[in-house]
Amino acid sequence: EPEVTQTPSHQVTQMGQEVILRCVPISNHLYFYWYRQILGQKVEFLVSFYNNEISEKSEIFDDQFSVERPDGSNFTLKIRSTKLEDSAMYFCASRGLAGGPGELFFGEGSRLTVL
């Protein structure tokens, strides 16, 4: 069964450092998302990406965040200068249906720890 894959599974970084989280969405999917989940809290939307551009972003997704789809398969989330409060599990997700909502497939997540 096709899966969304994410790397790394866990990253520890110092405050102020740049971090890149990588995702490979399911190959025929069209919509890509990043969500984050602070330990014990709900899943929060960060950004959605469609047709090679950001389609929507939340208030969390400020200038420190950026996303890229550098080739036909990878979808990356970059945090330019990490803060302590960026510590969370970051989930990449994708879905395939055009023109309507449908099942969101999540990756296993990348746990980011900022020290």
Next chain:
Amino acid sequence: GENVEQHPSTLSVQEGDSAVIKCTYSDSASNYFPWYKQELGKRPQLIIDIRSNVGEKKDQRIAVTLNKTAKHFSLHITETQPEDSAVYFCAASNSGNTPLVFGKGTRLSVIA
């Protein structure tokens, strides 16, 4: 934007009993309502979803009901088993690219 409220935050039931989790949403344009199950340290996984043209949907021991007038939807799990223990999230979105907005989750514990 959409706001999804979920209750209760924790729920303990005896094995074999039923569990009900309720969610309300604010955006009347929302028309897609999935439920995700998240086991400890794992990714959220879809267990059932419902669209606004349907009032109820059932899949074995799991059912979801939707009341669009009242803007609430519920998850029902019957004959609960210990492996049902997890955090359950409801979510809502409308058509097109609008991202899913999640509730805060319900930690369900099924006691053997």
